[in-house]
Amino acid sequence: MPTEKINAAISIASNSYNSPTGYGAQVKLLADRFLRHGIKTANLSNYGLEGKVEILSTPNGKIKHYPKGYKPYSDDVIPVWHNDFIKDFPGLKNAVLTLYDVWVYNDIQFDGNIISWVPLDHVTLPPAVLKFLLRKNVTPITMSPHGQRQLEKVGVKSTYIPHSVDSKIFKPTDQVFGKPTREYLGVPEDAFLVSMVLANKANGLVHRKAIAEQLMAFSVFRQKYSNAYLYLHLEPSPVHGGFNIPQLLKACGLSEEFVRILDSDINRIGYPAEFLAGVYTASDVMLQGAYGEGFGVPVIEAQMCGAKVITSGWAATQDLAGPDSFLVDGQPFWDEPQAAFYHIPNVSSIVQALLLAYEAPRGISKANLDFAKEFDTERVFNWYWLPFLREYFK
Numbered sequence: 001m002p003t004e005k006i007n008a009a010i011s012i013a014s015n016s017y018n019s020p021t022g023y024g025a026q027v028k029l030l031a032d033r034f035l036r037h038g039i040k041t042a043n044l045s046n047y048g049l050e051g052k053v054e055i056l057s058t059p060n061g062k063i064k065h066y067p068k069g070y071k072p073y074s075d076d077v078i079p080v081w082h083n084d085f086i087k088d089f090p091g092l093k094n095a096v097l098t099l100y101d102v103w104v105y106n107d108i109q110f111d112g113n114i115i116s117w118v119p120l121d122h123v124t125l126p127p128a129v130l131k132f133l134l135r136k137n138v139t140p141i142t143m144s145p146h147g148q149r150q151l152e153k154v155g156v157k158s159t160y161i162p163h164s165v166d167s168k169i170f171k172p173t174d175q176v177f178g179k180p181t182r183e184y185l186g187v188p189e190d191a192f193l194v195s196m197v198l199a200n201k202a203n204g205l206v207h208r209k210a211i212a213e214q215l216m217a218f219s220v221f222r223q224k225y226s227n228a229y230l231y232l233h234l235e236p237s238p239v240h241g242g243f244n245i246p247q248l249l250k251a252c253g254l255s256e257e258f259v260r261i262l263d264s265d266i267n268r269i270g271y272p273a274e275f276l277a278g279v280y281t282a283s284d285v286m287l288q289g290a291y292g293e294g295f296g297v298p299v300i301e302a303q304m305c306g307a308k309v310i311t312s313g314w315a316a317t318q319d320l321a322g323p324d325s326f327l328v329d330g331q332p333f334w335d336e337p338q339a340a341f342y343h344i345p346n347v348s349s350i351v352q353a354l355l356l357a358y359e360a361p362r363g364i365s366k367a368n369l370d371f372a373k374e375f376d377t378e379r380v381f382n383w384y385w386l387p388f389l390r391e392y393f394k
Helices: 022-036 078-086 127-133 145-153 181-185 211-222 245-251 264-269 273-282 297-304 315-319 347-359 366-375 377-392
Strands: 009-015 040-047 054-058 061-066 094-098 114-118 138-142 192-197 228-233 259-261 285-288 309-312 326-328 330-335 340-345
Touching: 009 022, 009 078, 022 040, 022 054, 022 061, 022 297, 022 377, 040 078, 061 078, 078 094, 114 127, 127 138, 138 145, 145 315, 181 273, 192 211, 192 273, 192 297, 211 228, 211 245, 211 340, 211 347, 228 273, 273 297, 285 297, 285 347, 297 309, 297 366, 309 315, 309 347, 326 347, 340 347, 366 377
Parallel strands: 009 040, 009 094, 040 061, 094 114, 114 138, 192 228, 192 285, 228 259, 285 309, 309 326
Antiparallel strands: 054 061, 330 340
């Protein structure tokens, strides 16, 4: 069957294609499919490329890759780069697609078409986000039902398109780097393995990923079950403004004897996605709470590998937990810079979820596998992106 072609040009303003970040992964998945369907595609980087324009060769064609600007979020160069990109395609319908927090773009001077695939990670809607989305040249795409509900409350229409995960990579996986995963991690086969996959960084004083609360909860849980081990897939140093993880573990009474942390040297090069698939599969439960998430890709990645997940019962993740997963409660936390509320996960609720996960049957959850299929990249593109693009560029 011939691939449907869409005659348009899109520049994606986000992290660099294939950079080892959540945004970078989504850019790659989306750009590859844009190219496959004939869409001229550029990448306007705000992280991952500096000082030069380069041409990326991909399986489906070439991408013009522009570097970050002088301002932290590259809003100073987005209009320049996009106009440079589309000058080679006179008369072609075009748009900038932002895949990032939109409040950072409120000073941008650009009257062209903007599609904003917007994360809405607070419990209430930040005014600076709404201000940008109300621009006449902006078309919002919400990546979660929570985000769409937030915008509906203030009369802003949006199209729902979730983030996606490549099920060809994220699937039940027994080995990493040529060894059984638990053997590689140094975790006994009969241990109860809890894993966390998240970024250790902060936005000012807000540590959105709730690392401290989750480590404290694991410490309380382990007082009952001494066969519990913890794997942390995060940078352990505060180099990105986050926590000193060894210090925090000590404060929580957690011995490094039963805690495993990623290898920082390998992480600087980049762990392959297949490694994470192995970690998810080997885990008895993934612990993925947060003050708020715009989506929460690891929650779906883990379930695609058959894992159970503990996550927050608010913001985007409330809609991402499959039948064999657990939602935790929280209490309001005011984010003054964004003038909106997050929720802080309650330690007692996380402990209760860990206890329920321990008592649940071990092994692959078929129910979560089936649930996560909804977010497979090919399905998301065919069911959500193609109808949107047809209508937008008609």
